[in-house]
């Protein structure tokens with residue numbers, strides 16, 4: 001059959017197939033060679049930003065890294081932990097660290113070209129880095145990261161174009177195996193490998209984050225479909241009707257994300273989270289600007305002034321950033337929108353969200369760079385406004401809830417005295433415990449102000465009815 005134009009084809013399609021398939025078929029038929037293909041950005045159709053299968057172990061040449069990685073949770077405790085159990089681990093921990101210092105500096109060339117092996121190497125090395133640093137006795141001096149870890153980690157990170165430190169990808173995206181390898185990647189079929197603190201709370205946090213990522217795959221479908229619509233279709237009633245439906249669906253998905261966040265209240269214990277789990281994720285800058293941070297031995301300019309060493313945060317989840325890009329949430333306050341930003345909004349760390357992009361794998365960052373926002377289309381099509389606004393409102397509700405979670409899990413804990421069972425020294429300043437200042441997040445940002453500014457930026461995306 002020959003159609004005089006894509007729109008004629010669309011009309012014919014609409015009369016013959018289920019309307020939910022129209023956009024997908026239309027995009028496939030009429031997009032050009034530079035079509036948006038998520039797999040080019042290491043985004044899988046079924047597992048999204050997760051790799052489609054668990055990462056393979058590193059080749060035998062790297063057996064020392066793999067063995068130290070597997071043994072670390074049983075051997076090491078937080079350096080600031082003075083509990084009996086932690087004290088009983090001290091000498092084995094010192095041995096583990098001296099062993100790591102004695103490794104030769106391994107060449108990573110044989111891993112280059114295989115993205116899965118590079119990802120595994122990043123996950124293993126970044127975890128070794130955090131085990132090493134955070135199991136040391138607390139100190140006010142700079143922490144020297146041995147060259148056996150520092151040099152290959154920096155090289156692998158350059159290959160992947162991401163920060164040489166523990167990230168969301170290392171803790172959540174790459175840190176699992178399948179319980180039953182014959183079944184697909186689903187939250188109830190994933191077992192997390194490295195649990196720094198050994199707590200169920202840490203495991204539950206990773207699983208909830210995984211649930212967000214996998215639910216997010218449904219959002220990515222919507223973004224990808226939109227991405228492949230030619231601009232000429234924006235005036236077509238069928239396309240607009242389907243887009244309105246997709247935006248409505250997006251709002252429902254975001255509401256489901258809020259439910260996943262809510263479920264964390266039952267599985268993630270605030271006290272364990274703050275005192276036992278979070279300190280392991282902290283980066284070189286989390287103790288504030290006066291701490292000298294970390295020095296990567298053998299790496300030119302190997303300090304936090306030159307390397308991104310902020311540490312791991314769910315704020316690095318590419319799926320959440322993709323949602324922001326698609327809806328065009330203006331975290332930097334770069335566009336004039338109403339209501340005008342408050343004083344605290346302006347004082348917030350406006351570069352935080354953009355900075356988090358550097359902690360994502362380079363391919364995922366490229367995906368975000370290529371993703372277009374639906375907002376300019378909605379601005380010209382009043383029929384889309386309600387469903388767009390519904391999606392924005394759903395995201396604002398999610399951020400409201402996230403702020404409440406952070407108040408319970410971080411803000412009220414900051415500056416408080418650790419419960420006796422953690423046997424931590426009060427003054428030692430676990431991440432965010434600065435006695436006289438506001439709670440700080442990964443990378444040292446003031447948490448409350450930052451998150452409220454993000455919530456208000458979301459609200460500001462609403463289009464006037």
Ligand code: HEM
Pocket residue numbers: 205208209212213261264268273312313314315316317320321399402405406409410440441442443445447450451454455
């Ligand atoms: C117990 C649960 C959680 C706590 C205590 C928590 C805590 C925080 C904190 C303190 C920040 C500020 C920045 C930082 O420190 O890195 C933050 C930001 C962020 N978190 Fe969470 N988080 C939780 C769950 C999650 C989950 C499950 C996700 C999604 C995968 C998520 C996504 C984000 C995002 C995208 C940001 C950036 C700011 C924003 O988008 O509003 N968080 N979180």
